[in-house]
Amino acid sequence: MKYTTSDIDRYIDLYLNSFEKVLYEEDSQFMEGMKTRSLAGDDIRRYQFWEWTQGVGLYGVWKLYKETRDARYMDILTSYYERQLVIGLPSKNVNTVTPLLAMSFVAEETGNERYMDVCREWARWIYEDFPRTKEGGLQHITSDTLNEGELWDDTLFMTVLFLANMGRILGEKKYLDEAEYQFLLHIKYLTDRKTGLWYHGWSFKEKSHFAAAFWGRGNCWITAAIPEFLNLFNCSRSVKKFLEETWKRQAEALIEYQEPNGMWHTLIDDKTSYVEASATCGFAYGILKGAGLGLAKEDWIRQALAALEPIMGYTDELGVVNQVSYGTPMGRESKDFYKKIELKPMPYGQALAMLFFMECRKYAKDI
Secondary structure: OOOOHHHHHHHHHHHHHHHHHHHOOOOHHHHHHHHHHOOOOOOHHHHOOOOHHHHHHHHHHHHHHHHHOOHHHHHHHHHHHHHHHHHOOOOOOHHHHOHHHHHHHHHHHHOOHHHHHHHHHHHHHHHHHOOEOHHHOEOOOOOOOOOOOEEEOHHHHHHHHHHHHHHHHHOOHHHHHHHHHHHHHHHHHHEOOOOOOEOOEEEOOOOEOOOOOOEHHHHHHHHHHHHHHHHHOOOOHHHHHHHHHHHHHHHHHHHHHOOOOOOOEOEOOOOOOOEOHHHHHHHHHHHHHHHHOOOOOHHHHHHHHOOHHHHHHOEOOOOOEOOOEOOOOOOOOOOHHHHOOOEOOOHHHHHHHHHHHHHHHHHOOOO
8 A cells, every 4th residue: 555644644634624614514405305395394403414414424523533532523523412402403213313323422432411311312212113114124214205114225324323332332132132133134125136235225115126226325334334333242143144244245246346446336336327435435444344354355455445546536625525426315216316416525425535544544554
């Protein structure tokens, strides 16, 4: 690897310096839609900066804090949570759970009972009251769409990791068992037996995978979520083995579809779709995390590190990651839907780049 830790740290600093700007940048398209489509009918200002887009970003900052113990990262997190608690939290769904993943770690780290009380309440709701599909799956309900009877690959990262972490923190085995079950059920319905890649979603009502798309960022949530989940607690031996083999099958397929320049396409198996930075960072991060668990082949590590240079190229002088696809609902009829999603800097693009670059540090050499 030709980059030093100093090179990589410079980019991490750039990403962090631009993070809060992206974190608090109003998503006018989402907010306009919420005026007429909000399911809960509550104050839509509560959703303005409390969604999955911010939640993934906050998790990246938490991981930076955990890695470095730099107080400025903790300050970003606590300032955000204090601000949002004053505004009030939105209604509960898959996406509004996501900011609680980092919050649960912060609450544990700092002993903040106010934060922990919020996390307890939401974890209890997930376990007891979350809308369910057939076979007890977590229905992918969002702030503006019920998605009745639908499983989406995003749910594991956005909601199930938080439930598992709360199970670990509280010693609640029922939460851990439920988290294991959700991983197994989503694997059952969303993995493609031929390739090992994941479909974006499954409809119990339609008995279909919608447009049958192997969507890039949806797949990257899995590449990252499985190692994160395995790192949280010691799940049962058979489940651990099943998750490891599922992850390896997906990673092997991803290596096959990676472009020579290190990037992946927004539709993994469609070279006519644009290459996409957030999925690329998520794949590379997940593969390197899997390597830390002894799951990745040596050449997979080299392939993941190959993504570093092009992501640097998509980073502007202010540290904003470009070539990131906007939030993507389900492509229900045509795979071409995914090709038309606009490219726009987003908090999760920043976070996935930070996570990826943090893992790259372990393979860099100081001069």
